[in-house]
Structure formats: structure tokens, C-alpha cells
Amino acid sequence: MVDLDFAVEAAAVESYSAAPLLVFQLRVTNRTPALKVQNVMLNCQIRIEAPRRNYDLDERERLVELFGEPERWGQTLRSFLWTHASVSAPRFDEECRVDLPAPCSFDFNIAATKYFHGLKNGEAPLNFLFSGSIFYRDADGALQIDQISWTKEASYRLPASLWQSMMDQYYPQSAWLRLSRDMFEQLYRYKRQKGLMTFEHALQELLDARTTRPAS
Structure with missing residues (x-):
């Protein structure tokens, strides 16, 4: 059975996309290098771990719509789903790096947009939950398939300034509102x-x- 570990090393704004796109650099490590990985069909659920940082007074006011009055944040401040992403990793033996694209929205009906817009500085704590299929060669050279363990995850702290600069790049001096x-x-x-x-x-x-x- 192939055992893979994942780490998020960096994030960058994709400059030539039709819509806002963040690209996360993943390091994938094969902890069973005797089994040669042919391909990984990787799926990822990205969650915002809101309780894992502090918020100043201005940020608390900007996040009232999302979490309610700050006096109640002990009950209402929770992690939540941001987005899903997927990528295919090529053949490797011990380690490889792949870019994981994460589409972003500036729609203020979406909780993640409200959250990122509410941060004036610091970082947004993220958690990446991985799943998918691993294609590999066994000791006899036969092609096998296995599933990524549901316990595989990685943390990353996304600079709030990166999100803000991305939206300034795609929507300079603008914001989007959806009306009925x-x-x-x-x-x-x-x-x-x-x-x-x-x-x-x-x-x-x-x-x-x-x-x-x-x-x-």
C-alpha cells in the first residue's frame, strides 16, 4: 500500500486566468518509495479554520454578518468549507511538487468572500483535506490502484494581503453584488x-x- 504525505509550501496569484485563481504549491512525499507512483488523481477540500487566529476590533465588526456579535463567538466562530480543488500528479518515486489551482469568487453572498474581505492584515488559517486515487507499480511491476487515506491533511496560513492583491488585480476599485x-x-x-x-x-x-x- 502506498503511503503519501502532503504539505502546502506556498501560494501565488495566477495572473493569466479569466477569473480569480490562487495556485497552491503542494509537496507530495512517497513514504513507501519501493512502490513507484505512476499517477495520483488528487482531490482536495479546502476549509477555513476561523478559530485559529485572533481578530482586532475592526475585523470583528467586519465579520459580524458572518459570525454574529463578538460576544457570541465562543459558540458561533467555527471552521467552514471554502472550496474544492483537484489536480493530477505525474509519475514520481520519492517526492514531487504540483500546483493545486483553487478558483476564487468575489461574490459577497459566499461566506469565504465575506471572511477574506473582513481580514485587514495577518493570515487566514486553512486546512487541506485530501482524497483521491493512487496508481502505482507493485514489487512484481503490476499496475495497482489504491485510495488516499482519509486522514491525510495539511495546514497553511494564507496571507490576507495576497487575497486582497488578487481581487485588486482582477477587479480594480470594484466589488460584485448579486441581485434578484x-x-x-x-x-x-x-x-x-x-x-x-x-x-x-x-x-x-x-x-x-x-x-x-x-x-x-
Whole structure:
């Protein structure tokens, strides 16, 4: 039986992707080098281990929507799923390195986006849970297949600045909001009726009107 270990060594922003993409560098180590690995079909669940760091007052305020009032974080601050990723590792004997691509979203309806946006500095604690299939040659040279042990995982602390620089690269001075179709049609109608150039102008006018409205 092949025994593999995994470590996340680094992370970088993919510059030439159509959508935000982080690439994690994995080191895969074969602890049974007598069995030659032909290929690994690797799947990974990436989780955010929110309790594994401290948060300053500003970050606590920015994360209220996600975890509730800070006074309750002893019950509400929990780890949660960020994303799934997969990659194929080539043939190796003792060790190899592969790039694991992790698609990212700037949709603020997604918990991970709210979390990363809420961090002003420091690092986001991540946990990588591995699964998948290992193809290898046994002592007689016959091709075999085995499953990666469900206990295989690796930790990594992602710099918050890396996430922020990625979103600045893909969406400079911008953010994404998803609206229901009915709400979009109302906003679009308001924009047309007012002769406004952009949706941002429409939203700004509505916010200004709310701010200047006299209290009843």
C-alpha cells in the first residue's frame, strides 16, 4: 500500500486566468518509495479554520454578518468549507511538487468572500483535506490502484494581503453584488427614469436620498 504525505509550501496569484485563481504549491512525499507512483488523481477540500487566529476590533465588526456579535463567538466562530480543488500528479518515486489551482469568487453572498474581505492584515488559517486515487507499480511491476487515506491533511496560513492583491488585480476599485431579477429590474427602471449613466450613480442617489430624508 502506498503511503503519501502532503504539505502546502506556498501560494501565488495566477495572473493569466479569466477569473480569480490562487495556485497552491503542494509537496507530495512517497513514504513507501519501493512502490513507484505512476499517477495520483488528487482531490482536495479546502476549509477555513476561523478559530485559529485572533481578530482586532475592526475585523470583528467586519465579520459580524458572518459570525454574529463578538460576544457570541465562543459558540458561533467555527471552521467552514471554502472550496474544492483537484489536480493530477505525474509519475514520481520519492517526492514531487504540483500546483493545486483553487478558483476564487468575489461574490459577497459566499461566506469565504465575506471572511477574506473582513481580514485587514495577518493570515487566514486553512486546512487541506485530501482524497483521491493512487496508481502505482507493485514489487512484481503490476499496475495497482489504491485510495488516499482519509486522514491525510495539511495546514497553511494564507496571507490576507495576497487575497486582497488578487481581487485588486482582477477587479480594480470594484466589488460584485448579486441581485434578484426583480430587484435588478427595479433598479434598472430607476436608472433609466432618472437618466443616470451607471448603476453606481443610481445607488449613490438612492443612498443620498435616504441620508437626507428627515426623520419621522
